[in-house]
Amino acid sequence: MIKSLSLLILGTAIANAELRVVTDFEGGNAEVVMLDQTAAKLRIMPALHEGRGWPCWWFLRLEGTTAGQKITLEVQGQTRPFRPDTVLASSWCQPDQAVLSHDGKIWHQTTKAERTADKVAVYQVQAEGPSLWLAWGPPFVPATAESVLAGVKAKLGDEAERFELAKTRDGRPVSGIRIGKPNAPRQVWVNARQHAWEAGGAWVGRGFVEWLASAEAQDFRKRCCVHFIPIMDVDNVTLGAGGKESLPQDHNRDWSDAPYHPEVTAAQKRISEIQATHGLDVFLDLHNPGPTDRAPYFFGPFGFERMTGLQRENYQRWMDLAAAHLTGPLKVEPKYRYATYVKTEEERGRMSSGWARAHGGEGTISITLETAWNTPNSTAENYMTVGGQLARALDAYLKEPRH
Ligand SMILES: [Zn+2]
Incomplete structure (x- = not known):
């Protein structure tokens, strides 16, 4: 009797374990x-936030799962326009491999998606407990940035x-950290996440800044000062x-x-001050490219081929050192690309890289790293490896005196 009763209760519990999608975090x-x-089986599309850009990022927690339960996740493109007359291509929200987590902390890639004729990506995943996190890529949110910055500060103390x-338009803090002495002879500015969905760029930033805080970077910190913003568009x-x-x-x-x-205004002010007092050596902007870009690459300066003298020398030396250091698993392309899709001089001047070029000195280099996200190697760990390699390339670059 007791046995059959408990079976009955168990049966009821299973029947009531409804799957539920949670996104309020x-x-x-x-x-x-x-x-x-x-x-x-769950079908989603990235929710549209009117006026807030491409609907490509998605990140949810599925509750009511049971250990061993197989779940089918289907992802389709958002059907409504994100700006007048423009619907985003579905490929931006459909990585070959999405990510899943059983604890909301450690992320694994899913197996490769199957794609249907009507442009739906289908991911097969398996739960290990009562909830399952699923996302476009390994998430990196303000709380992640806070723990990274707190960790670096705790490790470096006065260094x-x-x-x-700044405070954003909605009043949220945009946090940064300065590593090294403010009056150091070599000065670097690095920011990530000007495009909010490009979470991979922030993981690269984490690897970068954690190398700067490592014992290996002791000498670097004596010579150089790095100003780092992990998330611009908070x-x-x-x-x-x-x-x-x-x-x-x-x-x-x-x-x-x-x-x-306001965070752009504040960045411009700080960078101008750095240039005026010590000279800015490097401006670096961290991004993620398109779904068909399978290797990281740098956007270099327009007109690079026509450059001469110190400017050309510095940009070339950077590219050579970056190629020598970013050797894999996400190996960088050894030549610059140029953001030629930006057509007018006026618009090019409003890109951060263009602004930094115009407001830096002759020896300043301003570059954008686009780290590939749509590969089996595009994991949080590998992004961080890219960041560490990037920092070592920077260390090598700044070992030569400024001309
Ligand atoms: Zn971008």
Whole structure:
């Protein structure tokens, strides 16, 4: 009797374990298109945040799962336009491999998606317990940035100083850290996540800054000062919005004389001060490219082929050192690409890289790293490896005196 009763209760419990999609956390995003409880099949698309850029990022927690339960996740493109008359291509939200986590901390790639004729990516995953986290890529949210910066500061003590770059338009803090002495002879500015969906860029930033805090970088910290912002577009990262082509102004088209975003204004002010007092050696902007880019690459300066003298020498030396250090598993292309899709001089000037070039000195280099996200190697660990390699390339670059 007792046995059959407990079986009955167990049976009821299983029947009531409804799958439920939760997104009310930092970076959470999913619009449920269909949830089939019987087949354990979920269809989502990235939710549209009006005016907040590309609907490509998604990140959800599925509750009500049971250990060993097989789940089918289908991801389709958002069907509504993100700006007038423009619907985003579905490929941006459909990595070959998405990521899953059983604890919300450690992320694994899924097996490769199957793609249907009507442009849906289908991922097969398996739960290990009562909930399962699923995302476009390994998430990196303001709480992640906070723990990274706190860790670096704790490790370096007086050798590092945390600062608030600005408050966003929605009042959130944009955090940064300075590593090395503020009056060091060599000065570097690095920022990530001007495009909120490009989480991989922030993982590269983490690997970069953690190398700077390592024992290996002791000498580097005596000679150089690095100013680092792990997340520029804190508002859209928090909301789980894509950010790219947001209205009225994409972060990386906002570097005008009158920026819309306070964090861009504040970055311009700090960089100008660095240039005026010590000279800026390197400006580095961290991004992720398109779904068909299978290797990281740098965007270099327009007109590089026509450059002469010190400028050309520095850009070439950087490329050579980067290629020598970023050797894999995400190996960098050994030649610059150029953002030729940006057509006018005016718009090029409003990109952060262009602004830094115009406001730096003759010896300043300003480059953008696009780290490939759509490969089996595009994991948080490998992004961090890229960041460490990037830091070593920077160390080598700055070992030569400034000309
Ligand atoms: Zn970008």
